[in-house]
Amino acid sequence: MSMCLFWTHIRHQNYLNTSGLFVYAIYLHCKMSHFKILIHLLLFKTFQTASLPAITEHPKARSGRVPDLPIVEKRNWLIHLYYIRKDYDLCKIAIKEQLQETHGMCEYAVYVQALIFRLEGKIHESLELFQTCAILRPRSADNLKQVARSLFLLGKHKAAIEVYSDAAQYNQKDWEICHNLGVCYMQLKYFNKAKDQLNNALQLNRHDLTYMMLGKIYLLEGNKDKAIEVYRKAVEFSPENTELLTTLGLLYLEREDYQKAFEHLGNALTYDPSNYKAILAAGSMMQTHGDFDVALTKYRVVACAVPESPPLWNNIGMCFFGKKKYVAAISCLKRANYLAPFDWKILYNLGLVHLTMQQYASAFHFVSAAVHLQPKFAELYMLLAVALTNLEDGENAKLAYQKASALDTCNPLINLNYAILLCNQGDKKEAILQYYEMKKKVQASKEGTVEFDPEMVDVAQRLGAALQLGEVAVWTKPSKDSKSKPRGTASGKSSSAQPLGSNQALGQAMSSAAGYAKTMIQGSGNSTQTAKVPSLPLEPKPNSEPDPEEDIEESEQSEPSQAAGQGKNS
Incomplete structure (x- = not known):
């Protein structure tokens, strides 16, 4: 009976939920003997219940905010x-x-x-x-x-x-450090140290840009064979790099290895049909062989990609010059000059066009500007002498011819024009000396199987007759298809010679491929190229002379268009 009352008391007081109330219940009934076992059981139950978490309690949800940690x-x-x-x-x-x-x-x-x-x-x-x-x-x-x-x-x-x-x-194994050291040495003209650093970079890790810079150094040194070898290795390493393919094609083009040139330029256009450098080079080759309309078609494609390219407008101007559209030629060349005012080749072509149009003061202006930019190019002094002759400044014209002869000992055109000037001035003794000097250069040129412009041959023969030297058989008459072949002087010894006309495009394309993008390292603008010298205008006589010399005067009027229209390539 007491046990039932105890359970009823505990249940009504809700002692089962609180451990403290259990203790109170134990205190009330501790003296009752029949409750001893029940007390022990209740104490055990109390401690067991207190050790477990409450069923109704839930863990707190974590905050979505990142903890504010004190780190830098x-x-x-x-x-x-x-x-x-x-x-x-x-x-x-x-x-x-x-x-x-x-x-x-x-x-x-x-x-x-x-x-x-x-x-x-x-x-x-x-x-x-x-x-x-x-x-x-x-x-x-x-x-x-x-x-x-x-x-x-x-x-x-x-x-x-x-x-x-x-x-x-x-x-010590960072290729980029070696590469950049090579570029710095190249800018300081320490080419040997630059090549050592670039070769070290290639040993650590091969990259296209390193090959380009190494090839550019060899071009700056004038070692084109070594440059071709470097670019060939680069193409083997990266056969789909259009910059490398285009540059290698242009180098083969300079060596007149047209098969390999077309092969590499064709590969470049295969991988990138919109590669304007390769298209520009292809148009330049067509322009060289007198295909002016086809070349202009190619240049039209390039104009969509690079409408502000100075070489492009220079080449377009010389195409119009070859077609005897002189006003259009001057317009295009002046646009090229506006885009690149310090490019001496554009100034050279402007002087040539103005000289052909008998605008001698303008020709003198452009040629003299080109001379200041490129003082070691002999043909500039020869053009300057022709302009001075037509401006009736014979003394300065003689000085210009002497300077041209000192700079280029292989070009017979300089001696031929100088001899015509002396003959027109009545100094036949000096004219004969210049004529025989020209004869020596022509004989040396024949050993190199170089063909000359037919008009140049004809003028030289009439000059010999005017000097009463008779027929001097030193000229080889070119074949009928000679106009489709590059004409030039005999030797590559004139290291200062730079490509003219369409070769401006080639020089610019090679410069762009070898350097860093407009975006990387800045280098030399044009690579040194050995030019085939075109036939240039001869001097008209200032006064009336006998008929043989009048023939000389008449022939020189058509000479410039033949020269520049061909668009010489090296």
């Missing part, structure tokens, strides 16, 4: 995300907040800020920030490389070499 790199992921998306405005905001929180001690934020400044053209500001990164982590080769890169962009090549050398101490 916590926004690096966001900065990197904005940077690779090229969202530079938001990237700058994130960088600013990061630097404010870290008091300028976040290396990555400073690094990305420097990269953005460089993209915006603020090279000095980027240099200062990269130097800050180098201070924060002085043993980082990447930071030193960026400092050196900024110095290079500022034109401080010697300082860049020192920093790159320091970076090489921390990472």
